[in-house]
Amino acid sequence: MPVEELSDGIFNLSIDDRQMLATRNLMPGISVYGERLIVEDDVEYRQWDPSRSKLGAMVLRNFEIPLTYDSTVLYLGAASGTTVSHVSDILRDGLVYAVEFSPRTMRDLLQLCDQRPNIIPILADANKPQSYAHIVEKVDVIFQDVAQPNQAEIAAVNSKYFLEENGHLMLSIKSRSIDTVASPKKIFKDEVRKLESGFDVEFEVLQRKELEPFHEDHLGVLARMFVDHEEKE
């Protein structure tokens, strides 16, 4: 069975002529949400379903994934931890801060944290980075999947607090959570423009692509925080 490493820690397995996205299981033998485990050459991989994960869909839509084995990541909108578990797989020697607002979903996330040593759970509102500023250090990457109407703002505020210079921001924008009736194309355009110039941190948008067919009316964005050194002086 051919195994191809797409980028650090993210694999493409070919099983019976079918392609399958997977990460290397950090906790061999444990399946987090009922996904398939595949062993090849003494390495266990976990199937990564792109229709359940925005990040997985971004991989398949050919985004340059800025995650490496030792990145630190701030994950906003961790929910019950489906995607977080794959991020934790990828960051073998790294750390992920998983922020989630709802106590109910945090309950599931905590069970994941108990298993995996590289996840730090934070029960907080991503709108208020001050409330976890004492926990989170500077991170290499912020991944955001919060489905709130002020997504761009949340991304900007958190980046300002926590993102390393030239760090990467990945976010998935759900047009329906911003406006249920307006055209997604227009919303996406507005949000990207907001990211590029609406806040006192600026981003250089590297890639933007809709996440179809895995997620309807979602836009994936990869951006780098743009630091204007001249202005600082």
Add this chain to the structure above:
Amino acid sequence: MELDEEYDVLLRDVCIRAAKSRISSNDTDDVRIIQAVQALDDIDRNVNELSERLLEWYGAYFPELELTGEALASFVTSFGSRANVPAGHPLHEKASGSMGAEISFADEELLRTFASNLCSLYDTRRHIESYIVTGMGSLAPNLSDIAGALLGARLISMAGSLQKLASFPSSTVQVIGAHRALFKHLRSNTPSPKHGIIYNNIIIKNAPWWQRGKLARAFASKISLAARTDLYSGKKNPSIRESMEKKLNAIRAANPSPPKRESKPTGKPGPKGRGRNRKGGRR
């Protein structure tokens, strides 16, 4: 480097504990009551569906049986086939002269199990109901006193918590549960809803139509007062009920007969877009 790792291990540990303790402190009495109210709704929904099914199914064997709901379920549980109805039983005659099909042993067993499960769901429902009544007695004695335990619990459940219910203005309490009517009112020109879930109390339900809006307003204001008393003092205060009775009676006395309806405009239609004539849409 080593120090860093130690720090991360400690930080993770602290964060997990903090999140866990915040989650467990979230589990207050009203959360349990809300769960119970929702369980009650789930059971109601399922019980209706299942007893409907039992009626259809068993009807093939005993169509003359005019029982429904729990009575039907307990009948099937205790007798099964209509051939088993004893001579003295009031339904014996109907059973022996029935035009229903013969029931096979396998079917009888199956239906009996089905019906007995249904019976135990009815039991569970009563159990939950009494749990709510007891729970409300200690969580919200005043609210139970004013609105009744079940309606009070339902209000808490719909508001999200006792705290939220207490912080709502009473005009909101008045229309909790009337979302569709309320939003339709806000969007188009339909009249505003007079009452939401509080309609289920006999104060409103049994009132004549012209008093309902006034009574609902007064009732909602006393509910707010009771919820706030429950949240902040937790002690029962009988004066709330007394003042409510007084207020309600005053309203009833002041509005003894229906107001005259405004005479209909003759010929020309009235100003468009206002009032009872434009109620279209789903109800």
